[in-house]
Amino acid sequence: MTRELERDDELVLSELLNHVLDKGVVITGDVTISVADIDLVRVGLSLVLSSVETMERQRAPQRVAPGGNEDAPPVLPDRSPE
Amino acid sequence: MSEREPARAEEPRVEVSRGSAAEFAEELRTLAPSLPDRINADPEHVENGLARLVLTVIELLRNVLEHQAVRRMDGGTLTDEEVERLGLALMRLDERMQELKHTFGLSDEELTIDLGPLGRLG
Amino acid sequence: MLHLYCLTAPRSEGVAAGVRGLAGAPVRVVSTGALDAWVSEHAEAPHPVTVELVREHDRVVRAALAWEAPLPARFGQDFPSEGALRRALAEREAALARALERVRGAVEMTVRVLLADPAAEAEKGAEGAREGPSGPPKPPAAPDDAQVAKSAAGREYLSRLRERQRREAELRHRADFLQTRIARAVAGIVLEEARTPSRPSSRSLTISHLVARRALSDYRRALRSFVDGEPGLRVLISGPWAPYSFTEPRRE
Numbered sequence: 001m002t003r004e005l006e007r008d009d010e011l012v013l014s015e016l017l018n019h020v021l022d023k024g025v026v027i028t029g030d031v032t033i034s035v036a037d038i039d040l041v042r043v044g045l046s047l048v049l050s051s052v053e054t055m056e057r058q059r060a061p062q063r064v065a066p067g068g069n070e071d072a073p074p075v076l077p078d079r080s081p082e
Numbered sequence: 083m084s085e086r087e088p089a090r091a092e093e094p095r096v097e098v099s100r101g102s103a104a105e106f107a108e109e110l111r112t113l114a115p116s117l118p119d120r121i122n123a124d125p126e127h128v129e130n131g132l133a134r135l136v137l138t139v140i141e142l143l144r145n146v147l148e149h150q151a152v153r154r155m156d157g158g159t160l161t162d163e164e165v166e167r168l169g170l171a172l173m174r175l176d177e178r179m180q181e182l183k184h185t186f187g188l189s190d191e192e193l194t195i196d197l198g199p200l201g202r203l204g
Numbered sequence: 205m206l207h208l209y210c211l212t213a214p215r216s217e218g219v220a221a222g223v224r225g226l227a228g229a230p231v232r233v234v235s236t237g238a239l240d241a242w243v244s245e246h247a248e249a250p251h252p253v254t255v256e257l258v259r260e261h262d263r264v265v266r267a268a269l270a271w272e273a274p275l276p277a278r279f280g281q282d283f284p285s286e287g288a289l290r291r292a293l294a295e296r297e298a299a300l301a302r303a304l305e306r307v308r309g310a311v312e313m314t315v316r317v318l319l320a321d322p323a324a325e326a327e328k329g330a331e332g333a334r335e336g337p338s339g340p341p342k343p344p345a346a347p348d349d350a351q352v353a354k355s356a357a358g359r360e361y362l363s364r365l366r367e368r369q370r371r372e373a374e375l376r377h378r379a380d381f382l383q384t385r386i387a388r389a390v391a392g393i394v395l396e397e398a399r400t401p402s403r404p405s406s407r408s409l410t411i412s413h414l415v416a417r418r419a420l421s422d423y424r425r426a427l428r429s430f431v432d433g434e435p436g437l438r439v440l441i442s443g444p445w446a447p448y449s450f451t452e453p454r455r456e
Contacts, residue, residue, distance in 0.1 A: 002097040002431065002441065011103055012096045013255060014110040015314070015442045020258050024278035025211065025303065025451035027292045091269035091311070094445050099431070102438040105318055109408045113400075145404070152366045155359075162359070169358025172365070190403060 112191065133186040137179070138193045144179065148172060206234075206243040206289055207250065208281040209264040210274035210446070211300060213308075216240045219271040225264045226250055226257055234286055236293050238301045242268060243289065249282040262446075269446045273307045273417075275300065276446040307450050310395055313413045313423060313443035317382050319375050320407045321436075372404040379409040386411060389430035393423050398449050412449035420444060 005012050098106055151168050154160055160168070183189070207226055212219075216233055220242055223231040229244035242264060250257050261279050268274035283289040293300065387397060390413065400410035415423045424441075431439050 002099050002428075002439065004095055004097045005103065007093070009096070009103075011098065011107045011110065011440070012442075014107060015094070015096050015440075016262060017255075017258060018110060018113065019314075019445055019448045020262050020276075020279045021253075022278075023448035023451070024276040025300070026278050026281065027208075027211075027296060027300070028281050028283075091266040091446070092444065093266070094443050096440065096442040098440045099438040102318060102440070105438070106316065106408070106440045109316070109318065109406075113402065113406070113408070113410070148365055149369060152362060152369055155362050156366070165362060166355060166358040169361040169365075170355075171358075173358065173361040 133182075134188055134193065137182060137186065137188060141179065141193050144175060147175075205246050205249055206283045206286060207246055207261075208277045208283065208289065209242040209244070209261060210268050210276045211293075211304060212240045212242060212268050212274040213272050213304060214238070214240055216242070216268070216271065219268065223264055223267045224260075226260050231264055231267075234289055234293075236290065236297065238297050239293070239304055241289060241293060242274070243283075246282075253279070265446045269311065273304075273310050273447055275304055275307065275451045276448045278448075303451055307414065307447040309418075310414045310416050310447060310450075311420065311444035312447045312449055313415055313420075313427075313441065314445065314449075315386060315411045315413065315427065316440040316442075317379075317386075317409045318407060318438040319378050319382075319409060368405070375407065376404065382409055383411060385434075386427075386430065390423060390426050393419050393426055396450060400449070414447060414450050415444075417444075 151172055155165050155168070183193070207229075209225060209231065214235060214237065217235075217240075220231045220233050220240075223242075225231045225244040226246065227250075229246060231242050231244050234241040234243055244264075258279060262276075265274060265276045283292070383399060390397075394413040394415050396414040398412045398414075400412065402408070402410065413423070427441060431437055
């Protein structure tokens with residue numbers, strides 16, 4: 001036998017967060033590394049690019065910004081405690 | 083065209099087996115850390131993406147090593163001393179990994195990957 | 205800054221009209237021809253992420269779902285300009301259009317099952333550290349041969365490892381078994397199933413089902429009937445959701 005939970009029940013909230021925060025299509029830049037047709041690791045491309053840019057910036061002092069701010073990776077939401 | 087209330091699909095409902103809500107709540111907490119526990123995705127810590135990738139691969143390998151080690155121990159082809167060294171080495175490796183995870187603020191849940199058919203390691 | 209809610213079939217402007225998103229911002233549509241992106245404009249990215257913002261995001265997605273199944277976007281995708289959004293979409297347009305077609309007319313239901321048997325767990329709990337070797341005592345400094353011959357910490361560690369692997373294998377087999385039973389129960393009613401990856405030590409199984417909207421009552425009935433026939437089975441059923449778990453392009 002199952003019972004239905006109230007809208008503001010903690011579990012209902014967790015379900016919502018689990019769907020909206022952990023799933024859903026991601027189009028901001030993705031690299032999937034797979035072996036034998038099996039996806040093993042997905043890396044946020046924007047994060048990886050930033051690391052490379054940081055490294056290059058440290059080697060050569062001039063700015064590396066071919067596309068200006070338009071190519072800046074999307075700002076990630078601050079997930080600090082409320 | 084008259085003003086109309088935007089249509090909405092029904093709100094998702096959640097039902098659980100009686101008496102299991104608390105356990106599911108805890109399980110969901112480990113599956114997907116709730117809002118306040120989320121790591122602050124500070125743009126300055128962009129290395130996190132790379133660290134997560136690297137640590138995920140290491141954990142994958144470590145899992146395989148641990149399974150192989152247990153198999154070797156059970157297989158009876160190792161001396162007592164070899165078993166002891168193996169265990170100590172893996173124990174130290176585990177310790178290092180916990181430190182690294184802690185350093186990069188990564189939880190085990192974040193290093194979970196689906197191996198598909200390869201997932202059967204046991 | 206544009207906050208992305210979901211991708212929908214083209215010509216969704218009429219549906220999006222009047223819909224409000226994060227902080228009450230109006231939702232508007234960015235059309236690429238092959239699909240529409242529902243967005244809202246903000247001075248800066250949502251900060252901090254709150255439950256209310258997540259609710260508002262899902263509410264917009266559901267407004268789209270009332271019309272046609274959208275591809276819900278994961279929360280947190282904010283673009284500095286419409287141009288940046290269009291570029292991101294253009295890169296994957298064909299795959300996204302296929303993904304949209306895949307979920308057309310369907311919703312998502314989520315089923316979770318607790319794997320561990322509470323009675324058995326109570327017994328094992330008495331054995332000590334449930335996580336096994338994950339939190340070991342500080343290993344001694346690299347021992348010399350004489351010390352190794354006398355110490356047993358390494359062997360004990362491997363024994364705990366073995367025990368943990370055995371428990372995990374049991375959990376995994378139980379999960380596989382349940383997955384098969386559930387699949388059988390809803391065969392012919394669901395369009396697709398997707399099992400959420402989890403850690404080997406995870407004590408629950410999560411299956412997402414893609415269900416045609418019109419098959420939803422059949423689905424609920426079949427699932428309930430299955431659950432009622434399994435005494436002691438502890439499940440959680442949630443939905444209907446927009447197809448959050450069925451957005452990744454499948455391998456052709």
